[in-house]
Amino acid sequence: RLLTDDPAARHDRQSLLSPRETETQLHGLAGPRTELPDAVLTDLFDARVRRHPDAVAARHGARAWTYRELGARADRVARALLAAGSGAQDVAAVVMDRSLEWIATALGVLKAGAVYLPMGPDLPVDRIAAQLSAAGASFVLADPATRALAERAAAAVPAPPAVLCAREALAPLPPGDPADLRAPARVRPDDAAYVYFTSGSTGEPKGAVCEHAGLLNHLLAKAADMGLTADGATDGTDGAGPTSEVVAQTAPQGFDISLWQFAAPLLTGGATRIVSTDVLLDVDGFLDELAEGRVTVAQTVPAYLEVLVRHLERHPRDLGALRTVSVTGEVLAPDLVRRWFALCPDITLVNAYGATEVCDDTLHEVLDRAPAPGRPVPLGRPLPNVRAYVLDEHLALVPLGSAGEIAFSGVCVGRGYAHDEDRTRQVFVPDPFRAGTRMYRTGDFGRWLPDGRMEFLGRHDEQVKIRGFRIELGEIEHRLLAVPGVREAAVAVVGDAGVHRHLVAFFTTDDDATGPPVGHARDRLAAELPDYMVPSYLHPLRRLPRTANGKADKKALAELASTLG
Numbered sequence: 001r002l003l004t005d006d007p008a009a010r011h012d013r014q015s016l017l018s019p020r021e022t023e024t025q026l027h028g029l030a031g032p033r034t035e036l037p038d039a040v041l042t043d044l045f046d047a048r049v050r051r052h053p054d055a056v057a058a059r060h061g062a063r064a065w066t067y068r069e070l071g072a073r074a075d076r077v078a079r080a081l082l083a084a085g086s087g088a089q090d091v092a093a094v095v096m097d098r099s100l101e102w103i104a105t106a107l108g109v110l111k112a113g114a115v116y117l118p119m120g121p122d123l124p125v126d127r128i129a130a131q132l133s134a135a136g137a138s139f140v141l142a143d144p145a146t147r148a149l150a151e152r153a154a155a156a157v158p159a160p161p162a163v164l165c166a167r168e169a170l171a172p173l174p175p176g177d178p179a180d181l182r183a184p185a186r187v188r189p190d191d192a193a194y195v196y197f198t199s200g201s202t203g204e205p206k207g208a209v210c211e212h213a214g215l216l217n218h219l220l221a222k223a224a225d226m227g228l229t230a231d232g233a234t235d236g237t238d239g240a241g242p243t244s245e246v247v248a249q250t251a252p253q254g255f256d257i258s259l260w261q262f263a264a265p266l267l268t269g270g271a272t273r274i275v276s277t278d279v280l281l282d283v284d285g286f287l288d289e290l291a292e293g294r295v296t297v298a299q300t301v302p303a304y305l306e307v308l309v310r311h312l313e314r315h316p317r318d319l320g321a322l323r324t325v326s327v328t329g330e331v332l333a334p335d336l337v338r339r340w341f342a343l344c345p346d347i348t349l350v351n352a353y354g355a356t357e358v359c360d361d362t363l364h365e366v367l368d369r370a371p372a373p374g375r376p377v378p379l380g381r382p383l384p385n386v387r388a389y390v391l392d393e394h395l396a397l398v399p400l401g402s403a404g405e406i407a408f409s410g411v412c413v414g415r416g417y418a419h420d421e422d423r424t425r426q427v428f429v430p431d432p433f434r435a436g437t438r439m440y441r442t443g444d445f446g447r448w449l450p451d452g453r454m455e456f457l458g459r460h461d462e463q464v465k466i467r468g469f470r471i472e473l474g475e476i477e478h479r480l481l482a483v484p485g486v487r488e489a490a491v492a493v494v495g496d497a498g499v500h501r502h503l504v505a506f507f508t509t510d511d512d513a514t515g516p517p518v519g520h521a522r523d524r525l526a527a528e529l530p531d532y533m534v535p536s537y538l539h540p541l542r543r544l545p546r547t548a549n550g551k552a553d554k555k556a557l558a559e560l561a562s563t564l565g
């Protein structure tokens, strides 16, 4: 590893900083401290159901459910799960397409005190099975369309989870049927709320587990920075009514981003609007839906923002009620921001930085104009109750303005990776500045700017982003090495950030093998990996270029790859 924890060395380094500077870094630059309600997300949602049951909570195409309808279904799902024997903190996977029913099911799982593990039905069945197994899932909730898939995946798990098709729980309500809002289970802020899987360099995806308090902290901060709290009610206690805020639900359900896109508006009296994947693929269709649906808030990744900007530059049009767009997952280029404000001077951009392991966003930069020429877009400042550190290889604070690894501490820090203590210990480490608490090491480099904002300086490992999807190149290499006949494998990224960025895989084969046909290797990868991890090109080589110290020469491969694409 690049960084090692050595308390003696840390102490020596740390003493180089003046007490005043240490104080500034540990306290002055931290996010504001706010009191979190002693409640979980579904408590605050229920409070909203009580307050304005007939306001629209969620829309999908022509369908809409009110808070009452969504709340009642979430309740029924929770009761069905409990009736099926779910104990507190059992992991309940949800394998469903994005739909109103999916949102009700997610809320139902949380209400039952179970741990929500969402997966899209477009994932290969083996990967669903691997995630069920790695998370130790006890249940899989499916709908009629995904039931067969869920059953196949469950059957492939050594200790198969029970498959529950929540059709009845999700069926239309009798008119006037009130939501049964007695909490079906007691859920505490320090209970685990969810597991999301991210790609892992050892070939196995990692399931990051986060708690309710961190989730709620993120939702409230997100709601505030995206302007969803116009009525001032984020704690579920005052008498405020519904708002006209509409958040586009665009992220795939296997990514933590999908959660705030429906949950933050539901805590603050707004509505979420599910935008189907086929609509997202058609830029004009997406822009139509934003305008017709009176969407006020949306989030996307830089690659998709670029597609939108390019389209709008050619076909300028009105974006309806849209007033804030959050951009996340990858570096937001200043030029893209400039082009955005040239087109939409009144629509705020929020550069949102975070990681699945720390409950999604930890830093926000709210932008109403492009950065000064030659300046990058900062990552901004820590969210409430989040502490950010910039550390050297001994986990000591570096002098203000110097580069180091970004780490986070506070309520945002997740529990670790499900049933994987080794990998948990590598990045969830004791916070050296606060005894008894833990911090998460992001693997990202950054530095503090003089105004207290963070600047992003890249990563130190082989994690990359393709269209916002997090990928460890090592995972793809591992899968390729498992194909019979493949001897060496290396994966390179080609193209600048943006839609043109893609993966190229190189491999060599055993001397005596005629070599697996490229198609065979591709089929294997496609059967095991999500679409976005399957390389666009697979290229057999006689020899893999190596650096002087024997590692695959990624630079040479990247150059080779760029000549192929």
Ligand code: ADP
Pocket: 198, 255, 256, 257, 327, 328, 329, 330, 331, 332, 351, 352, 353, 354, 355, 356, 357, 359, 360, 361, 379, 442, 444, 456, 459, 465, 469, 470
């Ligand atoms: P999320 O929680 O937003 O889904 P992921 O877990 O997919 O995030 O990925 C986390 C990593 O993505 C970060 O460690 C960082 O490398 C990168 N990242 C996220 N947001 C940004 C951003 N705004 N700018 C630059 N890099 C980012």
